[in-house]
Amino acid sequence: MAPKVMEHSHWHGHIEINYLFNCSAEYLINGQNVSVPQGRMLIFWASFPHQMVSTEGDGELVNIYIPLQSFLTWKLPNEFVSNLLHGGVIVSNNLHDSDVEITKTWQKDIDKNISAILYQVISEIQARVKRLAIEEYSTFNPLENGEYKANRSLVSGLSHIQTMLRFIAEHYDEKISIADVAQSTGLHQNYAMKLFNRVMHISIKQYINQLRLQHAQALLIDTDKAVLNIALEAGFGSISRFYDIFQRSFSMSPLEFRRSLGY
Numbered sequence: 001m002a003p004k005v006m007e008h009s010h011w012h013g014h015i016e017i018n019y020l021f022n023c024s025a026e027y028l029i030n031g032q033n034v035s036v037p038q039g040r041m042l043i044f045w046a047s048f049p050h051q052m053v054s055t056e057g058d059g060e061l062v063n064i065y066i067p068l069q070s071f072l073t074w075k076l077p078n079e080f081v082s083n084l085l086h087g088g089v090i091v092s093n094n095l096h097d098s099d100v101e102i103t104k105t106w107q108k109d110i111d112k113n114i115s116a117i118l119y120q121v122i123s124e125i126q127a128r129v130k131r132l133a134i135e136e137y138s139t140f141n142p143l144e145n146g147e148y149k150a151n152r153s154l155v156s157g158l159s160h161i162q163t164m165l166r167f168i169a170e171h172y173d174e175k176i177s178i179a180d181v182a183q184s185t186g187l188h189q190n191y192a193m194k195l196f197n198r199v200m201h202i203s204i205k206q207y208i209n210q211l212r213l214q215h216a217q218a219l220l221i222d223t224d225k226a227v228l229n230i231a232l233e234a235g236f237g238s239i240s241r242f243y244d245i246f247q248r249s250f251s252m253s254p255l256e257f258r259r260s261l262g263y
Contacts, residue, residue, distance in 0.1 A: 003061035009049035013201050014065040015084065016046040017129070021100055022059025025052050027089075034089050034140045041092040041099070041132065045084045047199070062103045064125060068200070069210050072169050074126050080133040085162050089140040092132055102128075116261045119221055157195045160185045164196060164204070172211040173235035178204050209245055212236055216246065220258045227254050 003025055018025075019041050027034040030048040038057055044050065045068070055061075072081070083090060102124065109117045167184040168176075181204050182192035196204050216234040219225055225233070231242035231254075246254050 001061060002058075003052060003055040005054060006051040009051040011049050012046050012065075013068055014046050015043065015068055015071045016050075017041065017043045017064040017066070017125075019062035019064075019095070019099065019103055020059065021062070021095075023055055023057030023061065025056075025061070026054040027051070028053050029089055029140070030087055032140060034091075036091055039095050041095055042089060043084065043129070043132065044089040045087070048087050062107075066125070066129075067210075068165075069207055070122075070214060071129075072165050073211065073214065074129065076130060076133045082162065083139060083141070085165075086158055087141060090132070091138045091140070093136045093138060099128075115257075116221070119217075157199060160187060160192070160195060161199050164192065168204075168208055168211065172208050173215060173233065175235075175237065176208070181208075208235075213246065213249055216242065216254065217257070220254055221261060230254070 003020070003023055009028065018036075020036055020038055022038055024038045025036050027036065027042075027050060029044060029050040033053075034042075036042055038059060046065075080090070106121050106124070109121050163185045164181050167181055171180070178193060179189050181196075182189040185192060187195070193204060196202075196207070200207060202210075212235045216230050216236075219230045219233060220227075223230075227242075228239050231239050234242070236242035236245070243253060246252075246257070250257060252260070
């Protein structure tokens with residue numbers, strides 16, 4: 001679609017990717033102006049207020065939104081992830097010749113709304129972000145700029161949030177409690193719960209279950225393991241709990257989900 005100037009800043013909890021094909025744009029992200037030349041790709045954590053304030057050229061903008069909990073399971077370089085979680089805006093130094101066509105393919109595949117194809121698209125987006133993370137890129141960091149207008153309640157707790165997210169990502173498939181997550185930061189459990197909910201807009205318990213569900217989905221797609229084994233491997237304590245959470249989240253059972261993929 002053609003890029004559109006926004007009248008107001010907005011924010012949401014996703015990692016956001018913008019491709020600028022044959023057009024350039026000026027962004028205002030957490031109080032800092034970020035100029036992005038044409039033929040670039042930028043990525044940032046959209047929990048910080050942001051808006052596109054001007055554009056130039058007749059090209060196209062492609063937006064991709066990645067849930068943070070999914071993004072953190074991609075095992076990207078620590079410096080890359082930390083930069084984003086602390087308000088950094090990462091801009092690719094250039095695009096690849098295949099980027100225009102692959103984003104068009106992603107859009108066509110998403111429109112098909114076929115589960116197996118959707119998971120393939122996610123895998124390809126993950127691979128593209130991994131490539132960005134190991135290539136040369138430019139970084140804009142409004143949190144290190146004395147002129148930024150910070151969301152101070154968000155900024156002050158980011159190091160604790162990052163610690164909790166990392167702990168959960170490393171241990172969600174084990175028997176862990178909210179107390180374990182809070183202990184990883186040295187915070188009181190009640191404060192850790194409130195901080196996590198304020199920043200992530202989801203409870204610690206819900207977040208852990210989301211990671212476990214994503215793990216279970218991957219196993220249902222990529223393996224022929226029994227549902228009981230999948231439930232235990234993904235971190236669910238019992239098969240009944242796994243079925244209950246899966247059914248409420250996807251309006252189908254794990255077996256129905258597997259059958260819907262044609263397996």
